[in-house]
Amino acid sequence: MSETILEVKNLRTEFKREKSYVTAIHDVSFSLNKGEIVGLVGESGCGKSVTSMSIMRLLGDTSGKITNGEIRFKGRNLLDLSEREMQTIRGSRISMIFQDPMSSLNPPIRIEKQMIEAVRIHENCSKEQARKIAADMLHEVGIPDVENTLRSYPHQLSGGMCQRVMIAMAMACKPELLIADEPTTALDVTIQAQIMDLMKKIQKENGTTILLITHDLGVVAQMCSRVLVMYAGRIVEQADVHELFYNPKHPYTKGLIACVPKIGSDVRRLPSIPGSVPDLSVMPKGCKFAPRCQYASDRCLKGEPDLVLVDGRENHWIRCYLESKDQTM
Amino acid sequence: MAEESVVRQSAEELPKPKSPYKEFARKFLKRKAAVVSLIFIIVLALVAIFGPMVIRYNPNAADYTALLQGPSPKHIWGTDEFGRDVFARLIAGTRLSLSVALGSVVVGTAIGIILGLLAGFYGGIVDSIVMRGSDILFAFPDILLAIAIVAILGPGVINVVIAVAVFTVPSFARIIRSATLEVKEAPYVEVARSIGCTNSRILWKHIFPGTVQSMIVNFTMRIGTAILASSSLSFLGFGANVTEPDWGTMLSQGRNYLNTAPHMVLCPGLLIFLTVLAFNLLGDGLRDTLDPKIK
Numbered sequence: 001m002s003e004t005i006l007e008v009k010n011l012r013t014e015f016k017r018e019k020s021y022v023t024a025i026h027d028v029s030f031s032l033n034k035g036e037i038v039g040l041v042g043e044s045g046c047g048k049s050v051t052s053m054s055i056m057r058l059l060g061d062t063s064g065k066i067t068n069g070e071i072r073f074k075g076r077n078l079l080d081l082s083e084r085e086m087q088t089i090r091g092s093r094i095s096m097i098f099q100d101p102m103s104s105l106n107p108p109i110r111i112e113k114q115m116i117e118a119v120r121i122h123e124n125c126s127k128e129q130a131r132k133i134a135a136d137m138l139h140e141v142g143i144p145d146v147e148n149t150l151r152s153y154p155h156q157l158s159g160g161m162c163q164r165v166m167i168a169m170a171m172a173c174k175p176e177l178l179i180a181d182e183p184t185t186a187l188d189v190t191i192q193a194q195i196m197d198l199m200k201k202i203q204k205e206n207g208t209t210i211l212l213i214t215h216d217l218g219v220v221a222q223m224c225s226r227v228l229v230m231y232a233g234r235i236v237e238q239a240d241v242h243e244l245f246y247n248p249k250h251p252y253t254k255g256l257i258a259c260v261p262k263i264g265s266d267v268r269r270l271p272s273i274p275g276s277v278p279d280l281s282v283m284p285k286g287c288k289f290a291p292r293c294q295y296a297s298d299r300c301l302k303g304e305p306d307l308v309l310v311d312g313r314e315n316h317w318i319r320c321y322l323e324s325k326d327q328t329m
Numbered sequence: 330m331a332e333e334s335v336v337r338q339s340a341e342e343l344p345k346p347k348s349p350y351k352e353f354a355r356k357f358l359k360r361k362a363a364v365v366s367l368i369f370i371i372v373l374a375l376v377a378i379f380g381p382m383v384i385r386y387n388p389n390a391a392d393y394t395a396l397l398q399g400p401s402p403k404h405i406w407g408t409d410e411f412g413r414d415v416f417a418r419l420i421a422g423t424r425l426s427l428s429v430a431l432g433s434v435v436v437g438t439a440i441g442i443i444l445g446l447l448a449g450f451y452g453g454i455v456d457s458i459v460m461r462g463s464d465i466l467f468a469f470p471d472i473l474l475a476i477a478i479v480a481i482l483g484p485g486v487i488n489v490v491i492a493v494a495v496f497t498v499p500s501f502a503r504i505i506r507s508a509t510l511e512v513k514e515a516p517y518v519e520v521a522r523s524i525g526c527t528n529s530r531i532l533w534k535h536i537f538p539g540t541v542q543s544m545i546v547n548f549t550m551r552i553g554t555a556i557l558a559s560s561s562l563s564f565l566g567f568g569a570n571v572t573e574p575d576w577g578t579m580l581s582q583g584r585n586y587l588n589t590a591p592h593m594v595l596c597p598g599l600l601i602f603l604t605v606l607a608f609n610l611l612g613d614g615l616r617d618t619l620d621p622k623i624k
Contacts (some may be wrong), residue, residue, distance in 0.1 A: 058522055084527075091524030098516055098523075106517040109540045118524045153349065169524065271608065 005177055005209045007031040008053070011069035013047075013054050015280070016241040017059075022280040024050045024064065026233045029307070032177065038221035039205055041256070042230035045277045048213045051230070052179045055211075056096055057086050073177070092122035095170035099182045101162035105154035111165055112150040118169045137168035141198055160191035164198065171202055181213045196223055217260050221245060226315075230254050232278055232288040235307060239316040249310055249318045251293045259318070287320070295322055346504025356618045363614020366367035366607035373604060377424040386414035388421040388574045397590040407592040409582065415596055418574035422597070426568060426576045426604075429486060430555035433493035438548055440494070444541070448502065449509025450532050460506070471496045475558055479567040489568045493555045504547055508540035515539070546616040553608030560601050576601050 013025035025047050032038050040048050041300035052057050054066050057078060071078040073094065078086065090096075098104045106114060112316040116127060123130070131150070139147045141164040154162060163183060180199065184192040196219060203210050212223055220227055220241065221281060227244045229237040229252065237250040249252045255273040275292040278284055284291050290300040299321055348415040358364060381388075386404075392412035399407045406416040407509035418424045466474065478492035512518065513536055556576075563577025571578055576597045583593030 056523055059518065087525045087527055089525070090522070096520075096523040098520060099514055104514040104520045105520070106515075106535055106538070108541075109535075117526075121525050121530075166520070 002033050002036075003034040005034050005074060006211075007070070008051075008055065009070040009072070011051070011054060011071065012067050013050055013059065014065055014067050014272050015147065016063040016065070017281060020281065021067075023283075024233050025054060026282060028230075028233070028235055030228055030235060030238065032209050032211060034176070034209055035203065035207045036226060037200070037212055037224045038229060039224035039227040040213045040327060041215060041217060041220055041227060046230045047233040048215075048230055050182055050209065050233075052096065052181050052213055053181060056090060056094060058090075058096075058304075063193045066129075083319075086121070091118060091170075091175070092173040093175050094174040094177045094179065095173070096179045096181065097163070097170050097183050099168050100186045101166050101183075101187065102159050104155070104166050105162055107154055109153075110150070111154065111157070113151050115150070115165070115169050116173065122173045131316075133172060134168070137172050138165065141165075141168045141171075141202075142194075143168075146304075159187050160194065163187060163195055167198060167202070169194070171206070171208070174206060175208065177209045178209065179211045179213070182215070184214075184216075184219065192219075199223070217245075217256060219318040229256070232283065233280070234288060234319060235317075236289065236319045237317065238307070239310075239313075243313070243316050249316065249322075250289075250320050251295055251322070252289050297321070352560065357614065360614040360617060362610045363618075364405065366610040366614070369603065369607045371540070372612060373427065373607075376420055377427045380420035380423060384414075384417045384420050386417040388413060388417040390414075397586060397593075399590065399592055402461060406596045407590065408487060409590070409593055410586060415593060416624050417578070418579060419576070419596060419600060422574040422576045422579060423600075424555060425573065426559065426601075429490055429559045429568075430493070430552050433490040433559065434548065435499055436490065437494035437497025437551070438501050438544070441498045442505050442537075442540075442544070444498065445502040445505025446509055446532055446537060449506040450513060450536065451526075456506070459502055463502050466496060466499040469496075471554070472558055472561055475562060476565065476567065479562055486565045486569050486573075487558050489562050491581045492562065493558050496558075497551055497555065500547060500551070501544060504544050505540050508543040509536055512539035513535045513575075542619055545619065546612050549608055549612035551613055553605040553612070556608070557605050 008031070009029050011025055011028040012023060014023050028047075028051060030038075040051065042048050048206040049057075050064065052066070055071055055078070057066075059065065060083075066079060069079070073089070078089070078211045081089070105111070110133065112131065115137070119125070119130040119133050120127070123133075125133075128209050135146050135150060138149055143161065143164055149157065149161070149165070157165065167183075178199075183194050183199070187195060196306040199210060199212075200223060202208060205283055212220070214220060216221075224241050227237075227239060227241055228235050229250065231252050237244065237248070237253045239247075244253065244259065248257055252273070255271075258271045259273065261267075273292055278288060278291070284301070286299075286301040286303055287293070287296070287305055290296040293300065305319050305321045307317050310318050371587055390413065392408065395404065395408050395412045397408065397410055398404055398412075401407070404414050404416065406414075406419065409415055409418070444459045448456040469477075473491040474496050475489075478495055479488050481493060482488040518531060521531050526535065559568060560575075560577030560580065563575045564581040566581065568577055569575040571582070579597040580594060580601070583590070583597065587595055
């Protein structure tokens with residue numbers, strides 16, 4: 001059993017909407033082991049990004065609030081830390097890369113200055129040393145002309161280059177956990193593959209744990225060792241990547257996998273999951289997926305199932321009545 | 330040959346970073362009025378710095394043999410009622426007028442920036458206090474407010490600087506606040522937070538640079554307004570000491586001799602007019618240059 005880096009227990013995040021609170025993340029629990037890449041998949045609005053923001057405790061600016069649960073990073077509960085302590089963790093122990101690399105870099109500041117800043121916040125070193133680290137990192141992420149890039153402004157770089165710079169910046173202090181929030185969504189496909197390869201390489205070389213948030217199952221299959229499937233703020237299925245793709249149990253996961261177009265198959269219409277993610281303020285009563293689920297029974301509409309182990313499997317968890325017959329109502 | 334260059338392009342080779350300053354200069358030079366204004370302002374600044382060392386006459390030396398003389402080869406812009414050389418006084422006054430205007434705008438801007446950043450970034454009670462305070466100041470006509478302040482503090486150059494600075498603050502506070510509100514939502518601010526930046530670092534290093542552009546134009550225009558305001562205060566007798574060469578004071582003294590020696594009013598009046606116009610035109614030009622929507 002390898003070392004657990006991050007353990008999220010019963011996390012619940014709520015957003016204030018006018019007078020009432022809506023729950024964006026409901027009772028989410030998972031853990032990440034050292035050096036693995038775990039995928040977090042789901043539709044837009046299912047709470048993937050809110051989960052990552054909660055882990056980083058970056059919800060401060062929004063109306064969001066973590067109301068329950070624990071986020072244990074190497075045994076320490078991040079929710080107990082002061083903002084100042086949290087600042088020393090952000091960027092040095094846990095880093096994050098964001099969706100849109102082009103707007104993730106501050107436009108009027110040269111790359112050089114931004115990277116040096118990222119290093120010097122956490123490491124006690126001179127400007128020259130920090131610049132050296134920045135240059136090494138840029139070299140490591142495969143930027144061809146390091147000197148020129150350092151002196152550039154963000155708008156002078158392409159999207160792929162910006163994301164490389166972002167990765168270099170995130171990795172500058174050798175964090176143990178990297179949260180990648182849809183790192184390739186804004187990039188075109190050829191660059192996507194390069195960025196994914198780069199992340200894999202970084203994970204191999206540094207033993208970094210990566211939480212990869214994406215809605216691209218292809219990327220998950222290629223990158224991850226384990227997958228968490230989220231729906232309406234809940235984890236509905238959790239399994240090893242092989243198990244999940246060859247033996248999906250939750251109807252939602254099955255639907256997601258069915259939606260991936262396959263080369264060679266003779267389908268005129270791509271399958272889709274009917275309906276959309278429910279509005280957070282008007283959640284259905286029972287299983288949150290029941291209204292869109294073709295297998296839903298009365299039982300599904302009445303009560304919400306718990307996340308339980310699939311019969312006879314070791315690491316496959318599911319939140320569905322259909323597959324966990326022994327669950328009592 | 331051609332094929333080779335195509336291949337090299339595709340290998341993600343960077344184009345040489347174009348200097349943003351060169352780009353800016355290229356766009357700015359297209360605006361003729363602004364360029365002329367800038368040259369005028371530069372000349373004015375040089376006059377303010379070096380002028381008093383070069384002029385032939387002591388601006389305060391009275392010459393009772395040449396009172397209220399019109400322009401002549403000896404005194405190119407004539408003399409005033411004490412026989413002092415108007416040209417020399419104007420040049421000496423340039424330093425005073427410009428430094429009063431610049432000083433007051435710099436002080437006002439600095440305070441306005443701090444208040445605007447804090448109001449926009451922290452919101453809530455800080456925002457309410459700063460913005461309601463600005464609203465109150467906005468409710469007064471600028472010059473009236475300045476007169477009131479000088480009336481309380483008493484006349485004098487420093488007090489004029491304070492008075493003009495006070496009415497400069499709210500416009501900057503507003504501009505910077507709205508820019509801050511916009512910039513603080515930007516993804517790069519979130520990134521800054523995710524690499525562990527403290528609030529004050531985010532505010533000064535990441536948000537502030539993004540707001541500078543929005544205030545450059547206002548800064549330039551405000552200098553024009555400040556020159557006008559400080560001259561008005563001097564004209565009304567609230568400003569510099571009457572013996573000191575100040576454009577507004579000169580205008581005020583010349584008023585009594587409007588019929589006999591119109592040059593005494595014409596010269597400082599024209600200078601004030603041209604200077605304010607130059608700053609306004611420069612501000613317009615800068616706005617057009619800095620606005621990415623205008624080509």
